[in-house]
Amino acid sequence: MDVMTEIDRQRRPGPRIEEVARLAGVSKSTVSRVINDEPYVSARARDAVHTAITHLKYSPNQAARSLAGSKANAIALIVSEQSGRVLGDPFFAGMLRGVHAELTGRQIQLLLMLSQPEGHDDLLTYLASGHADGALLVSLHGDDPLPHRLQEIGLPVVVAGRPLGAGSVPFVDSDNFTGGLDAVRHLVSLGRTRIATVSGPRDMAAGLDRLSGWRRGLGEARLPADLVAEADFTPESGARAMTELLDRAPDVDAVFVAADIIALGVLQVLHARGKRVPEDVAVVGFDDSLLASTATPPLTTVRQDVEQLGRTMTWRLLGELAGEDGLPPSLLLPTSLVRRASA
């Protein structure tokens, strides 16, 4: 008795490919072929293997597969930023859902890696030695050097959101420009003429592109595009920006805000200054997050489908890993205007 507990240098349990082969009456090679869905296996053998697998509850050892096959069977989801701020973002959550949805069924693991800039080197050598077959990258800053560096070490990468730096890394993004444009067109159609914007940060493409859309919209309507205030993705910065705008142009009658979360601060200031929304100032947000529908008043906003974004990124990455060609280098996903009470 004591001997058992003593010795017990436990190797993980569960059947090996060998036993599956024996039960199915074939060789390891054939089992391997079935598992990897290769051709040149008779239907009879295939069935026998499948029943043996379900019978034994066999699950191939990933480590061995990786070692023998020289691929990791995993992709990394890298979140590059200072403090994990992205994580709480509904944007990230939706994306994650999309990524996961696209991954289920395939035998591919998701490695979650957070990386501060000072840790980039470690991350790179780690990934360079083949621990993941590809990477999805979510970065807080558009000019993050990480995407390029990952590409340099030969790792297939797809970035969430258009990167700003030089070079061309495949990315998937919402069509922020058109989203901004549509928002302004809507405001114009409402008869507004003093249309401001609270833009996103200038070091992110999402901020810049939505701003460009706003500019274009005003250009189309022959309205001045002079009322710009910048914010980051916090209500506080939105409040500051709106205060500034009201001081500069008390006659402002509409504002396109680059994110719902920023719009929260904007609404607060508007309310505090006695401006009615939408009667005095119409507000259009961006994202269509949960915040939009629960804001007072409920926010008219530009909807982006972040889950679809995650799916698309994953699809693009897996396509590259499968060696498909004719893959689009990058993709823009459509946005749509969701009308609620604020504009």
Place this chain on the structure above:
Amino acid sequence: MDVMTEIDRQRRPGPRIEEVARLAGVSKSTVSRVINDEPYVSARARDAVHTAITHLKYSPNQAARSLAGSKANAIALIVSEQSGRVLGDPFFAGMLRGVHAELTGRQIQLLLMLSQPEGHDDLLTYLASGHADGALLVSLHGDDPLPHRLQEIGLPVVVAGRPLGAGSVPFVDSDNFTGGLDAVRHLVSLGRTRIATVSGPRDMAAGLDRLSGWRRGLGEARLPADLVAEADFTPESGARAMTELLDRAPDVDAVFVAADIIALGVLQVLHARGKRVPEDVAVVGFDDSLLASTATPPLTTVRQDVEQLGRTMTWRLLGELAGEDGLPPSLLLPTSLVRRASA
């Protein structure tokens, strides 16, 4: 030339342990010992190996390590729920940060796995065959069978939030009971006497425990504990619950809400019904999420340190993996009241 591109059956690049050994002038065994921080290595050898490693940018192949060492060097973070709703939750984000913080430095990967109930079986066989050394579990429902089933297959598990089912699975949770109690004590100290609660769902310990704390607080003050309305973690359900409470008891002068996100809906209804906060009705939330500080009025709330929760879970799991004993089966983390304008 053509031959090169033809053949090129690429095995991942990077140095092998062999080359490190050669450069350091020792054997593979010694390099392995240094990497795994084992005793019985001379300082001279240790230094030589370390310099060789940094020089070559060597990173050991995880697959090979797992295969030879029969452990995965990875832990799974399992999110068990219907639709990925947890992901967007700041709770989850904070926890993730904590987990990651506790993991950095150690050579342990984080496998992110989402699982719907119907996928539990696959997940279990996958994990049963040794793909992770342990698991952290975040579950939407307290009576999820997954924790027990993971334990049955012999995988060390730590659950986020007290599970409700039978059996004893190690968990880490905030002290929800005391949090609720403190909230009520605060309301009582404000002179409130008709103190209601919008509770969380009854199938989660967080909901039940906060409710118990509320009950205890009212008992202490010899006040009736009759005003309970249930909500799930959405503003809409909070609005419904508050409406119900106001109909039942128009004289209600305080309400303890089991989550900030629910409180959003509560505040909306209060506002709509012409009740001033906190003058007519004081409101205390729970979580101290971003929502609390940006609500109107800013929410007095019970703060729970979710990042610490993530760290603690990871610490507990790694301790078990390291074979430490004397580990506490479960842990409760303190909460604290954050006073703002709403109460």
Place this chain on the structure above:
DNA sequence: TCGTGCCATGAACGCGCTCTCACGGCCCTA
């Protein structure tokens, strides 16, 4: 001086799988 430990090291086996290679059976064509 010779043993008896303890420390430091290297050789070699094997983890569980994929992949290459070789082989044999079948159908088709000459």
Place this chain on the structure above:
DNA sequence: TAGGGCCGTGAGAGCGCGTTCATGGCACGA
């Protein structure tokens, strides 16, 4: 009837490590 493909299959090498096991050097006490 003989030859050439193509399909289906199995044997076996080896992926890059961890981990015994054996060995040798050195300090100590006898």
